[in-house]
Amino acid sequence: MFVKLKSAFVFGINAYGVEVEVDSSKGLPAFVIVGLADNAIKESKERVRSALLNSSIPFKATRLTVNLSPADVKKEGSQFDLPIAIAIAIVNGVEISKNLEEFLFAAELSLDGKLRPVSGILPISIHAKKHNLNLVVAKENAYEASLAKASIYAFDNLSQVLGFLNGYVDAKLYEANIVFEKVDYEVDFSEIKGQHRAIRAALIAVSGFHNIMLIGPPGTGKSMLAQRIPTIMPPMSEEEIIETTKIYSVAGLSKGSVITKRPFRAPHHTASDISLIGGGADAKPGEISLAHNGVLFLDELPEFKRNVIEVLRQPLENGYINVSRAKFTVNYPANFMLIGAANPCPCGYYGSKVKKCTCSFDQIRRYRSKISGPFLDRIDLYVEMPEIDYDIIQAESTYTSYDLMQKVIEAREFQKNRFFEEKIKTNSQLTPRLIKKYCKLDFQAEQTLKQAMKVLHFSARSYTKVLKVARTIADLAKSDIILDSHIKEAISYRYVEN
Ligand SMILES: Nc1ncnc2c1ncn2[C@@H]1O[C@H](COP(=O)(O)OP(=O)(O)OP(=O)(O)O)[C@@H](O)[C@H]1O
Ligand SMILES: [Mg+2]
Structure with missing residues (x-):
């Protein structure tokens, strides 16, 4: 028997889809994971086996092959525990009434069958949202995952997830109340x-x-x-x-x-x-x-x-x-x-x-x-x-x-x-071309800058820095033109090399 479930792995700060395929066939009992899995994933076998047994789910002695597809990309993380365990439960006869195509599973399992949080759940949730999939996670991951506004189901343990998938357990979509407005810092x-x-x-x-x-x-x-x-x-x-x-x-x-x-x-x-x-x-x-x-x-x-x-x-x-x-x-x-x-x-x-x-x-x-x-x-x-x-x-x-x-x-x-x-947002990003365009000085400011360059031996680098900083000082004063006082203050923040 063959079962396929959806999960995801994280690369950089983005997540990519993975199909977790489990095949059970006759032959010498074995449990192998293929598809460029890292060590954490290989250890998954032991966790999944114990989690299933401790959740009173039969684990028949058959030949089990787990493939993580696409097989040519190196994957890491323990989030495949849950989809692997569900797929094995299904090939062992556990019935499911929900359409598995609509779900993405990502949680680690503890030996007693509890769902544990994984790192990278936010990118995984963003991926689920993008592909219109319901995300099934550990409760501790739900709040962070909800930032992506995906449909999230959060559970404590494997039995609950299986109960939900076959319709015996009723689960509500997780709703988070994320407050963005007020941030309190301890210092001032x-x-x-x-x-x-x-x-x-x-x-x-x-x-x-x-x-x-x-x-x-x-x-x-x-x-x-x-x-x-x-x-x-x-x-x-x-x-x-x-x-x-x-x-x-x-x-x-x-x-x-x-x-x-x-x-x-x-x-x-x-x-x-x-x-x-x-x-x-x-x-x-x-x-x-x-x-x-x-x-x-x-x-x-x-x-x-x-x-x-x-x-x-x-x-x-x-x-x-x-x-x-x-x-x-x-x-x-x-x-x-x-x-x-x-x-x-x-x-x-x-x-x-x-x-x-x-x-x-x-x-x-x-x-x-x-x-x-x-x-x-x-x-x-x-x-x-x-x-x-x-x-x-x-x-x-x-x-x-x-x-x-x-x-x-x-x-x-x-x-x-x-x-x-322009493509820039702040004055620190001003390029020489943009400095020319946006850093306009009044007559007196220009004289001051000229004089300072001579007396303080400004390099070309110092010159652009003074102009950028002067631009910000003028912005704080809501002035389109850089005035003499702005340029003088900007010059005062130059490093004097001994
Ligand atoms: N301007 C200040 N106003 C109020 N408290 C100050 C001030 N400067 C120093 N302190 C007090 O002194 C402590 C040490 O200051 P801080 O660690 O910021 O010094 P520092 O300049 O970083 O020194 P160091 O060069 O040793 O790293 C602060 O925690 C604070 O309690
Ligand atoms: Mg210090």
Whole structure:
């Protein structure tokens, strides 16, 4: 006897259909799985056998062959447990009244027959929706799966699923109440005292989606500020929520929930390039993809290895990363805002009012050259965060995350309207051609920029960065033309190389 059921496997952040075919024939008792299955799938045999026996479903000693079709694509995941078990139950005589063609099954089985959640359920659910299939999942997966608006049936165990398929158990479609609107962060900008200049730079950076570097002695609030950046980014759109949740889903990190908060990822400076960009044996997404639509914070940035920083080049330019595996490449989204933090020198106290710097001139120069070289290309704003006085710590704070976010939203709206016929959304994406088109300066601003280029020895790179940042500053002021004050402020966020 032959039974065929539908399931799906995940590749990158998308799911593709799989037909699970089970054939039972006479001959020496055997149970084989074919069709380029990975080890997790091969282990499925033991789980399925126990789950069936513990659900009081006969498991006759026949020759069972399971084929996962298409057979030429490598598949992974434990979601085939459920369709394999159902198909075996059917070939062993369990009756079904529902039309199996209308269902997609994806759940792991525990030995006692319980349905367990699997990673990648959101892409699988999107696939089910696209092909108009009812998705059958473990209860813990239902909420996340419902984000795709597919028809979902969620169950506790295998007996219930079989009962539902033969009409003895009545099951309702799973209905989730996903709330997108209000997101509460545990931290807020109002907790930051003083540091007005850094807060202003953060506002500009988020408004134009510019990468930013915070420089200052220990304990001045660099990490504190970075952690609060997601709280002033505009709320995630539904599309962004789905994209980000898909990444967490395939990484096995969504834990059945939906990602509505902007991610904040802070890998340690000893992190390897694989953990940062993704890959390895299972080609899972790395930190930069987990930061998609949010923030990647590289604290103590000069300490990161050069090769690690080098691999950031592609995602910073394109917003995605190609992760190589043995025979193929997986593509993961990785569009994040980069925030770097560094001390001004190796001991941390160069320019400090509180403590004397113990570094030699040469040490400082070497340390700074680490920041400048590979990073200059990628960072639009540099801001110093000095030590703050006691009175400031005591003072009331001026900025709340909510107020700052409103300004960001307005500045983003201004950019969106301007770029309505372009492919870009924010000023950080301006190309030289678009800079020419959209960064118009008034006479005085032009004079200032010319002068600054001469005196500060701006490179062509600095010149474009100043214009991009000035464009965002003008957007915050709702000005179509870049004025002198805008250009002056933008120049003040350039890194002065020693
Ligand atoms: N501007 C500030 N307003 C309020 N609290 C602050 C401020 N700066 C620092 N703090 C307090 O000091 C603690 C340490 O700050 P934070 O970790 O952000 O410093 P840092 O600049 O990242 O230092 P390091 O260079 O050592 O990493 C914060 O958790 C906070 O309690
Ligand atoms: Mg810190």
